[in-house]
Amino acid sequence: MRVLAFLDGTLANPETPHIRVDDLGLMRGDGVFETILVVDGEPRELRPHLDRLARSASMLDLPEPDDEAWQHVVAQVIDNWPGGHEFALKLVYTRGVEGDPEARPTAFALGMTIDEKVxxxxxxxxxxxxxxxxxxxxxxxxxxxxxxxxxxxxxxxxxxxxxxxxxxxxxxxxxxxxxxxxxxxxxxxxxxxxxxxxxxxxxxxxxxxxxxxxxxxxxxxxxxxxxxxxxxxxxxxxxxxxxxxxxxxxxxxxxxxxxxxxxxxxxxxxxxxxxxxxxxxx
Amino acid sequence: MRVLAFLDGTLANPETPHIRVDDLGLMRGDGVFETILVVDGEPRELRPHLDRLARSASMLDLPEPDDEAWQHVVAQVIDNWPGGHEFALKLVYTRGVEGDPEARPTAFALGMTIDEKVxxxxxxxxxxxxxxxxxxxxxxxxxxxxxxxxxxxxxxxxxxxxxxxxxxxxxxxxxxxxxxxxxxxxxxxxxxxxxxxxxxxxxxxxxxxxxxxxxxxxxxxxxxxxxxxxxxxxxxxxxxxxxxxxxxxxxxxxxxxxxxxxxxxxxxxxxxxxxxxxxxxx
The missing domain is CATH 3.20.10.10 (D-amino Acid Aminotransferase, subunit A, domain 2)
Structure with a gap:
């Protein structure tokens, strides 16, 4: 099971494409991420995860992540999670489309079922x-x-x-x-x-x-x-x-x-x- | 200018999304690529580029690339390139969608205008x-x-x-x-x-x-x-x-x-x- 929300607050179907082929996250692995454990609706260590996202972004000279927007999208995925009592919540933040003069980062949160191997x-x-x-x-x-x-x-x-x-x-x-x-x-x-x-x-x-x-x-x-x-x-x-x-x-x-x-x-x-x-x- | 074709021979609009957020190419930088110079309709060093793509894929334990299909898609992008006398042709080959039991690689060729900086x-x-x-x-x-x-x-x-x-x-x-x-x-x-x-x-x-x-x-x-x-x-x-x-x-x-x-x-x-x-x- 997967639940997807973009940083602007748009919920989207994770099984359809949302990323351009020329996104630098794909083309160059040029972006940062975090994986957060959510248990019974509570994201664990959210503050340290968001701080580390900002630290990674800074190391890659990406624009400073919008902390409030990330908090909001985390809550949104949690609110929309229909599955079991725990899941993995991935935050992804890329440099956006190659050669885009506006250079807007691609940013989304993806809730994912935890694998049985885990x-x-x-x-x-x-x-x-x-x-x-x-x-x-x-x-x-x-x-x-x-x-x-x-x-x-x-x-x-x-x-x-x-x-x-x-x-x-x-x-x-x-x-x-x-x-x-x-x-x-x-x-x-x-x-x-x-x-x-x-x-x-x-x-x-x-x-x-x-x-x-x-x-x-x-x-x-x-x-x-x-x-x-x-x-x-x-x-x-x-x-x-x-x-x-x-x-x-x-x-x-x-x-x-x-x-x-x-x-x-x-x-x-x-x-x-x-x-x-x-x-x-x- | 960009011209996009997938390895299965589908031409697609490069300015619309085609990649899922959970593609391992995006999530993990887990894939390989090549960039080929095309001059007057001729891809330079195509054989060495395809050999190197296969070598990189092998190093990453990806399925062996379908050489003939890649040759075909290279020709297809070249045939559809409406721009100047030279362009850059990128081949991208990822591990596909995370957790997909079929684990089909994502594979496409993207023609791109050469930057003035170059x-x-x-x-x-x-x-x-x-x-x-x-x-x-x-x-x-x-x-x-x-x-x-x-x-x-x-x-x-x-x-x-x-x-x-x-x-x-x-x-x-x-x-x-x-x-x-x-x-x-x-x-x-x-x-x-x-x-x-x-x-x-x-x-x-x-x-x-x-x-x-x-x-x-x-x-x-x-x-x-x-x-x-x-x-x-x-x-x-x-x-x-x-x-x-x-x-x-x-x-x-x-x-x-x-x-x-x-x-x-x-x-x-x-x-x-x-x-x-x-x-x-x-």
Whole structure:
């Protein structure tokens, strides 16, 4: 099921075409997006998602998104969602039609049913392979034109990494920097547990600042955990008491297998953190 | 002016929407493309372009493109082009609609008027800045999931680099690897002249194999030049007798300024090579 609304407030049929072939979002992957989890009519982390949309847009030199209009269109899709109690809400914002002198961005919100694979990953956890991302942790700050840490529509590498994982019999990926630093998943942030401390790498190393990771950290802190944002090394993954991927739609997903080797059982930690995360919205 | 035909042979109005919002080409930059120069009804380097489309598609695990259908649609757009004696012909091939069980690719050819900026660059040359690309020359072979050397729709970095060049008062970019190796431009290959030898870096270092670069080399060889495909270092640019960017629509463009410093005048070499290139199609 899909529900589509454009930023101007027009509801539209998602199964008919609405995008010109010469939209730069299509032609050049030139635009940004967000994916928001909506549960029982409430968009989770809406403020951080809209802030990150604005941050990505700024990194791509796109016009500043109209925050109020986005809030309105989010509410509109939610009001028109006829499906189950949760869905994924995608916000897409492109540079618009190539060569258009007015250069009006294309902007829409699309509600989408959550895939069964996602529900399974939440319950059962995932197996992950580490893959080289080929960048060093200082690159993002040195070379902003590489758009590291922007949630751009140019996600073909992220998709290709997922297919590489499948070829290796795994469900997902953790990207490593050239020095072995832990970066992120193709569509998630990496969180590890060391005793009663949660850790995640800083966004400055060229990764997306995590909205769900931040929510998990808030929930965990309220439940008595410590949290740290600091560089992690690949070795820290195997040594951790728990390894997790945080993403809006999959929430906090437990990694049970890394590069073909089982990790220590973090089911109980996961259950506790998952509850702490849900309590953020209770 | 724009002329649009879909791979199934349907001509369509390019100014109306034809693409669904949930096309993976838009949502994820998940697809490949080519841009072909058409002069007096002849598509230049059509065979290499279609071969490269197939190569890119294979790197992205897309279904093998239907070569005959692409040849047909290229001819169709050319037959229907009502404009001037040359135009740019874009081929676009995406993974199709997200979650579609049939997963039929979206495929179309779009003829587009050539921008005045391009004509100016051909005549006057361009100023270029070198920008870090953040990868090492061995990465492409080690890590195929990074899609280095695939002409994917995920081109937002290429576009961002162009804007960075503009901020620095330049027209274009040459990307450098972490070790100072010359890579490519965001939409071109780099060619240098050393005496009567033309050089360009090998595609194996993670760059696009150049269709226009190859045509220039063919033409130059017929005109008595030697050609070499070998790694080049940033220092080779300033030391060269001529530095050029090769791309389908801009042809062989002379670089007159590098990082704000004028390069030695290569106007005569450029004129000779431009003629050698045109003779390929005479």
């Amino acid at each position: 529900t399974r990953a939440r319950a059962e956890g995932v197996s992950v392979v580490t893959l080289e991302r080929g960048i060093d942790p200082g690159l993002a700050e040195r070379s902003p034109w590489l758009l590291l840490g922007a949630k751009s529509l140019s996600y073909s590498i992220n998709m290709a990494a997922g297919r590489e994982a499948a070829r290796r019999g795994a469900n997902d990926v953790i990207f490593l920097a050239t020095d072995g630093s832990v970066l992120e998943g193709p569509t998630s942030n990496v969180v590890i547990a060391q005793g009663r401390t949660l850790l995640t790498p800083p966004a400055t190393i060229g990764i997306l600042p995590g909205t769900t990771q931040a929510a998990v950290f808030r929930g965990a802190e309220r439940a008595g955990w410590s949290t740290k944002i600091e560089p992690l090394h690949a070795d820290d993954l195997r040594a951790a008491d728990g390894v997790f991927l945080a993403s809006s739609v999959r929430k906090l997903t437990r990694v049970h297998t890394l590069d073909g080797q089982p990790l220590r059982d973090a089911s109980e930690i996961h259950a506790e953190l998952a509850e702490a995360y849900e309590n953020v919205y209770a | 004509t100016r660059a051909r005549a006057e040359g361009v100023s270029v800045v070198t920008l870090e690309r953040g990868i090492d020359p061995g990465l492409a072979e080690r890590s195929p999931w990074l899609l280095l050397g695939a002409k994917s729709l995920s081109y937002s970095i290429n576009m961002a680099a162009g804007r960075e060049a503009a901020r620095r008062g330049a027209n274009d970019v040459i990307f450098l690897a972490t070790d100072g190796s010359v890579l490519e431009g965001p939409t071109s290959n780099v060619v240098i002249a050393q005496g009567r030898t033309l050089l360009t870096p090998p595609a194996t270092i993670g760059i696009l194999p150049g269709t226009t670069q190859a045509a220039v080399f063919r033409g130059a060889e017929r005109a008595g030049w030697s050609t070499k495909i070998e790694p080049l270092h940033a220092d080779d640019l300033r030391a060269a007798d001529g530095v050029f960017l090769a791309s389908s629509v801009r042809k062989l463009t002379r670089v007159h300024t590098l990082d704000g410093q004028p390069l030695r005048d290569a106007s005569e070499i450029h004129a000779e090579l431009a003629e050698a290139y045109e003779n390929v199609y005479a």
